[in-house]
Structures are given as C-alpha cells and as structure tokens.
Amino acid sequence: MVDEPMSDDRSPAQAWREMARGNERFVAGEPSHPRQDVERRESLAAGQAPHAALFGCSDSRLAAEIIFDKGLGDLFVVRNAGQVISESVIGSLEYAVAVLHVPLIVVLGHDECGAVNAAIDSLEPDATPLPPHIQALISPILPAVERVKAKEHDHSRPDSSDVGREHLRDTVTELLESSELISAAIADGTLAIVGANYRLLEGTAVPDVIIGLV
Numbered sequence: 001m002v003d004e005p006m007s008d009d010r011s012p013a014q015a016w017r018e019m020a021r022g023n024e025r026f027v028a029g030e031p032s033h034p035r036q037d038v039e040r041r042e043s044l045a046a047g048q049a050p051h052a053a054l055f056g057c058s059d060s061r062l063a064a065e066i067i068f069d070k071g072l073g074d075l076f077v078v079r080n081a082g083q084v085i086s087e088s089v090i091g092s093l094e095y096a097v098a099v100l101h102v103p104l105i106v107v108l109g110h111d112e113c114g115a116v117n118a119a120i121d122s123l124e125p126d127a128t129p130l131p132p133h134i135q136a137l138i139s140p141i142l143p144a145v146e147r148v149k150a151k152e153h154d155h156s157r158p159d160s161s162d163v164g165r166e167h168l169r170d171t172v173t174e175l176l177e178s179s180e181l182i183s184a185a186i187a188d189g190t191l192a193i194v195g196a197n198y199r200l201l202e203g204t205a206v207p208d209v210i211i212g213l214v
Contacts, residue, residue, distance in 0.1 A: 012192035015052045015104035016214040019194075019205075022069035027203045035071025043073075050076040053096035055175075056108035057083045057115065061200055064108070068205070076100060082115025082167070083107060084140045085174045094181045103191055104214070105182070107175070108205065109168040110198035116164045119145050120157060140174075141167050161197075165208060168195045172209045186212045 010018075025031050053076040054064045064070070064077045076096040078089055096102045118134065119141035121127055130138070144166035148158040172195040176183050185191035192212025196205040 010051055010103055012103040012190070012212055013214045015102075016106075016192065016194055019052060019068050019104070019106060023067060023203075023205045025069045026067055031066075031069040033071070034069065035074060040072050048073050048076075048100065050074055050096070050100055050102055052076070052104040052106060053078065053093055053100075053102045054106045054108060055079070055083055055089060055093060055171075056106075056198075057081060057110055057113055059110060059113065062108060062110055062198060067198065067203070076102060081137055082113060082119075082141055083109055083171055084115070084137060085171055085178065090175065090179050093175070094179055097182055097185050097191055105175075105191065105193045106205075107168065107172055107193060107195040107209075108198055109164050109171070109195070111161050111164060111200055113160065113164050116141055116144075116160050116167060120160060120163060123149075124157075140170070144170055165197060168197060169209055171195070172211065176211065189213055 050073060052074070055078045056062050056064060058079045058081045064075055068075070078092045080086070080089065093105060096105070115138055118130065119138040122130060122135070122138065123142065123145055141163070144163050145158055147166055148162045152158065172193055175193070182191065186193065189212070192210070192214045194207050194214060195209030196207045198205050
C-alpha cells in the first residue's frame with residue numbers, strides 16, 4: 001500500500017497513519033521509496049512542508065526516512081545520541097510546529113542504545129569516568145536507570161530495554177513541560193506526539209506513549 005495523497009491539511013491521526021504504513025512496508029521488505037526523484041528535489045528548492053517531525057537517537061541504524069519509507073521533504077528530523085532533550089532540540093521542534101505546521105512529532109528510541117548502556121555502566125561501582133561532554137549528554141538518562149534499578153531487588157545490571165522505555169517516556173514528558181508552544185498545540189488538537197521504540201532486528205517502530213489525537 002502506498003502513502004495517502006500528500007495534503008496541507010493532514011491531521012495528526014493521518015500523519016501517524018502514513019508513518020505506520022511506511023514502517024510496515026519497510027518491515028515487509030517492500031519499500032516504495034516515494035518522492036526521491038529529480039522532480040521532487042526540484043519542487044522542494046523553494047521551500048518545505050514536511051508532514052511530521054521526528055526526534056530520535058543518532059544511532060546509524062535509525063535512518064528515519066528509511067525506517068518509515070519516506071522521501072525528500074517528508075520529515076523534519078532532529079537527532080542526537082540517546083534522544084536527549086536540549087534547548088536546540090526544543091527550538092528545532094518548536095520551529096517545526098510553529099513555522100512548518102507539522103501535525104505530528106515522533107520521538108524515537110530503540111533497543112541496544114549506546115547512550116542508554118553508557119548511562120547504565122556509569123553507575124556501576126567500578127565505572128571508568130567518561131569524558132565530560134559524554135557524561136553531560138547521558139545525565140538526563142540517569143533517572144531512568146535509577147528507577148529501573150529500584151524496581152529490581154537482585155541488584156543485577158538493569159535491562160537496557162527497560163531503561164530505554166523509561167527514558168523515552170521521560171523525554172516526551174520533558175518536551176511537554178519545557179515547551180508551552182508544543183503543549184498548547186496538543187491542547188488545540190493540531191498536534192500529537194507519539195513516543196515509539198524501534199526494534200533493531202525486526203525493524204518495527206512500536207508506539208509506547210501517545211499524547212494527543214491519533
């Protein structure tokens with residue numbers, strides 16, 4: 001099944017439906033590679049109108065347009081290691097909402113995340129100190145590590161998938177709490193957020209947190 005026709009008035013639900021269908025094609029090994037030709041490139045030279053924003057981890061295995069079978073101009077993508085909220089991330093996503101009028105933000109985490117594993121390892125008794133910028137990057141993930149550890153009574157190493165899910169939820173919460181603009185758009189019904197976990201082996205993006213009408 002191909003994407004629904006592109007339109008300027010797509011709803012958050014339609015935008016997520018298109019994302020999910022693209023991911024289904026990718027998982028099935030039947031991508032359509034839409035809107036990747038010369039004509040599409042030339043049509044975008046004067047401006048962009050993406051139908052969704054995606055904030056995800058920088059991991060090389062999370063190429064957003066490939067995972068969701070999208071083309072040029074379809075996604076406004078913001079990425080950093082561990083999908084950690086920062087001023088630049090918030091500003092970029094606010095731009096996508098206020099200026100580009102995207103109806104959907106997808107926050108994408110994944111299993112076997114290097115940043116999540118680094119956060120877990122950093123709390124081990126014999127942990128080697130990390131370089132300062134990496135330590136600063138993973139600091140927002142530490143509360144998720146602590147919560148997962150508190151739930152486990154055998155004091156074993158926390159499961160990275162459990163920590164990743166907790167961190168994904170923290171990321172969505174922090175984005176809402178940090179941006180009045182984004183929260184207001186959700187309240188108005190013009191925007192939704194889907195927090196999803198990407199499974200590296202299967203290729204599936206599994207929704208975990210849904211804020212808004214999708």
